[in-house]
Amino acid sequence: MTNALLIDKIYLTETEQTELVFTNIKNVNAYFDLHVHSDEISPAVLYSYYVDYYLSQVLNGGIAQFAYNSRWNSGMLHYVEFGLAEMGATQHLELLEEIADVIMGQIGIDNFINFTQQNLLNKNKIHDKLNRLTDKFLQINKKENLEILNNQFLQHHADTVFISHQEFKQFLQKLKQNPMLQARQNEHLEQLPSHVRYIRQLCDEHGCELLHIMDKENDEHWHFFTSRGRFFMVEQGDNVVMMTYHNPEIVARVNK
Structure with a gap:
């Protein structure tokens, strides 16, 4: 349904490349608002989207916050994992596997689920165990800066199409008229x-x-x-x- 990476032309200049990820996030949120499903969006679009979510969560509250808020959801982790691989963030990918080993092995899935059902502000042993890996993330990010890698990924991806803001609005209007999406919207409204x-x-x-x-x-x-x-x-x-x-x-x- 949305097979291209649509980026506003305004961000073509070198000085504005840091905005590429942000405009992609806005686009994905617009798709989700229209009830477009993940499997109807270009995987590359979601690689960028969820890698940025991973980065933002860790920078805001550490590995524990990302694990807690994501509930270690397998669907989301798929996009983070493949996104890191596509961006060449090999050390970040290894760290993600290490986090998975801590959750599944050392902590255990039942204990982790119990952790996600408590208030994140009530710090405990699981919170501390996960956040011991945050410093490692920050050190890796100095070498493999995910903001830079993500922007480069969008800038040079074969599916990236630079369009005007007006063209993107027209694209969304066309999506809104899709009967299947309208049916999903109506079903959502009824609930x-x-x-x-x-x-x-x-x-x-x-x-x-x-x-x-x-x-x-x-x-x-x-x-x-x-x-x-x-x-x-x-x-x-x-x-x-x-x-x-x-x-x-x-x-x-x-x-x-």
Whole structure:
């Protein structure tokens, strides 16, 4: 469904190469928002995406945080492992195998599952055992810098296509019209709480992105933040309406 690595033309210059990974992350998130499945996305796109996730998690909270938040998910690890191999990060790949040996061998899968069901902030022996490998990761990353390798991977990959931002928006619009993706979206919406479903529909109607839904204020209205500011939802008979937060006026309406 998405066989190319689509990168914004604005990042063609050498000085902007560090943005290649970021634009790929935004693209993948857009695919997931449309309910495109992983096996419908170019593997190379996901190699870059999940290697960056691995890097970001370790730099933020160590190996323990990555293991905890990923739940050592085999699907994700597949992309991290193959991504490291494709990028030539051989020492990082060896470390990932060492982490797996610690989890599966020294810690044991049952103990690890128990670890993931606790609060990560409650540091324990498993947390400490995993994070002993963080310094090793940081040392390796000085020689095999994953940010640099990831950017080079995207820059020189045979499937990379540089397009304009407008062209990518048009590509997403075409994806949105795919009947299979529309069916998945409808199924997903039906499973959401009614207020979330209505707010999402209102945001689509108003042409903005939903960022965060707040708790009800005074048990009356649902307030939410969007890319165009703060709004709240009001039920009016068979309709729900989206109203501006300041000087309330209706900006969108959908049927229940």
